[in-house]
Amino acid sequence: QVQLVQSGAEVKKPGASVKVSCEASGYIFTDYYIHWVRQAPGQGLEWMGTINPDSGNTRIAQNFQGRATMTRDTSTRIVYIDLTGLRSEDTAMYYCARGGISAPDVFQKWGQGTMVTVSS
Amino acid sequence: QSVLTQPPSASGTPGQTVTISCSGSRSNVGSNYVHWFQHLPGTAPKLLIYRSNERPSGVPDRFSGSKSGTSASLAIRGLRSEDEAEYYCAAWDDSLLWVFGGGTKLTVL
Numbered sequence: 354q355v356q357l358v359q360s361g362a363e364v365k366k367p368g369a370s371v372k373v374s375c376e377a378s379g380y381i382f383t384d385y386y387i388h389w390v391r392q393a394p395g396q397g398l399e400w401m402g403t404i405n406p407d408s409g410n411t412r413i414a415q416n417f418q419g420r421a422t423m424t425r426d427t428s429t430r431i432v433y434i435d436l437t438g439l440r441s442e443d444t445a446m447y448y449c450a451r452g453g454i455s456a457p458d459v460f461q462k463w464g465q466g467t468m469v470t471v472s473s
Numbered sequence: 474q475s476v477l478t479q480p481p482s483a484s485g486t487p488g489q490t491v492t493i494s495c496s497g498s499r500s501n502v503g504s505n506y507v508h509w510f511q512h513l514p515g516t517a518p519k520l521l522i523y524r525s526n527e528r529p530s531g532v533p534d535r536f537s538g539s540k541s542g543t544s545a546s547l548a549i550r551g552l553r554s555e556d557e558a559e560y561y562c563a564a565w566d567d568s569l570l571w572v573f574g575g576g577t578k579l580t581v582l
Contacts, residue, residue, distance in 0.1 A: 388571065390518075397475055398510075398518065398561050400571040414570055448517060457565035459508040461529070463517035 355379040357387075357449050357464035364470045370437040373467045375449030382430045383407035386452035388460055389423065389434045393445040401447075403456050404432060412456060439471045476501065476572035477562050484580040485552045493577045495545045495562030501572050505565045507545035509538055512559040512576070521560070522547060549579075557581045 360374040375387060389401040402413035404423040411423045422435040432449060447467045450460035478496040485491040495507060509522040520529050522538035525545060535550045545564075549556055562574040 390573075397576040398512075398563070398573045400563075400573065403571075412569060450518075456569070457505065459506070459520065459523045459563070460510075460518075461520055461523075463519075465517055 355451060355462045357451060357462060359447075359449060359464040359467045362468040362470070364472065365439050367440055367471055367473055369439050369471075370435060371439060371469050372433055372435045373447050373449075373469065375432045375434075375464050377406075377430045377432065377451065380451075383427060384454060386454070386456055386458065387423075387425070387432045388450045388452050389421075389447065390450055390460070390463075391445040391447045393442065396445075401434070403452065405456075406432065436469075439469075441471050443469065444471045445469060475575035476566070477564065477574035479560075479562060479574035479577045481575065482578045482580065484582055485549075486582045487552055487554065489552045490548060490550045491552055491579065492549075493547045493560055493562075493579070495547070495574050497543050497545075497564060497572070499543060500568060501564040501566040502540065502545055503543040504567060507538065507540050508563045509536075509547045510561045510563065512561060518561065552581055554581050 356378045358376045363371050383406050386403050388403045404411045406425045425432045449464040451462045452458045506524040510518040511521045512518040525540040526538045537548045559576045561576050566572050
């Protein structure tokens with residue numbers, strides 16, 4: 354069955370970077386987009402961007418351009434999101450989600466989430 | 474400030490029907506499908522309705538979705554205590570990004 358398993362919780366200081374991983378299994382990795390969505394405490398869901406695991410092409414939401422980078426390793430079936438210049442407002446649960454064969458296709462399956470805490 | 478507008482809260486008693494609205498614009502809800510997610514605390518969001526009115530396998534037919542123009546709604550019929558959760562609408566926007574509603578916290582009284 355389709356599974357997305359994310360890396361563990363992180364605690365970072367302001368200004369640092371964090372890299373969260375999302376390991377996919379149970380389907381053809383290169384056939385489906387992976388999206389990243391985050392939820393800050395008490396806030397709603399926020400789309401961060403998406404990566405085409407086949408081409409490696411990404412589309413990053415405007416709020417994260419210049420700070421977020423998405424990459425993938427097709428040999429290990431892992432997608433990564435790297436967020437730099439962390440600030441307290443980046444404290445959130447970060448989710449990866451499998452989309453469809455194109456970017457506008459809905460997120461069908463989500464990872465369990467990775468809590469990132471930014472604190473001095 | 475979320476791009477799609479949802480009421481922050483909704484409530485109902487067991488057995489009732491509750492409707493949650495989602496309002497957007499021509500570039501998102503007006504021209505693309507609307508999808509709904511159920512989010513229980515401490516768990517990953519779950520796809521509840523896709524393509525505005527389709528249910529993934531395993532989702533009870535008590536849940537239904539509809540869309541008209543730039544608005545959409547989620548209806549939950551025969552409300553149960555386990556339906557207490559946060560509900561989010563989402564849509565692809567023609568600006569090439571995904572947008573979400575702010576979420577509606579459903580309380581079963």
